[in-house]
Amino acid sequence: VAHGGFATGGAVSALEDGLELNKQWLTDTGMAKLESLYHQQNYVLQTPEQGALLVYWWLVANNEHEKAMELLGEIYPYFNSLRFYPSFLHSAPDTDGVFLLPVSHLGNSLCCIISNRETSKLQTRYYQQARRIT
Numbered sequence: 001v002a003h004g005g006f007a008t009g010g011a012v013s014a015l016e017d018g019l020e021l022n023k024q025w026l027t028d029t030g031m032a033k034l035e036s037l038y039h040q041q042n043y044v045l046q047t048p049e050q051g052a053l054l055v056y057w058w059l060v061a062n063n064e065h066e067k068a069m070e071l072l073g074e075i076y077p078y079f080n081s082l083r084f085y086p087s088f089l090h091s092a093p094d095t096d097g098v099f100l101l102p103v104s105h106l107g108n109s110l111c112c113i114i115s116n117r118e119t120s121k122l123q124t125r126y127y128q129q130a131r132r133i134t
Contacts, residue, residue, distance in 0.1 A: 045087075052071065
């Protein structure tokens with residue numbers, strides 16, 4: 001579910017000089033930062049459009065130059081008013097949003113989910129038994 005931002009037609013953030021802030025990500029230095037963020041998964045997308053320049057970098061990196069230019073053509077008119085780059089992630093992501101984790105972390109997460117479900121089933125069973133006794 002998209003909340004706010006470009007995808008829903010609302011403005012996301014007040015940018016003092018949004019054009020320059022967005023354009024800096026198109027430089028060699030900016031593209032290198034996007035690559036680093038992508039590979040280290042050290043970013044958070046607070047609104048859908050904040051992933052646009054990350055997608056642009058990915059398209060360029062994968063020789064999809066025509067699609068990259070098409071994307072840039074669509075978002076460039078909004079460079080002065082919307083933020084198209086991700087935020088740096090300085091701590092573990094919260095669980096209220098969508099985030100990416102390496103597959104290696106999946107096993108531990110699934111074990112916790114399964115454990116919590118089993119605990120919940122057990123608590124429900126004990127509660128139902130206790131209600132029958134009283």
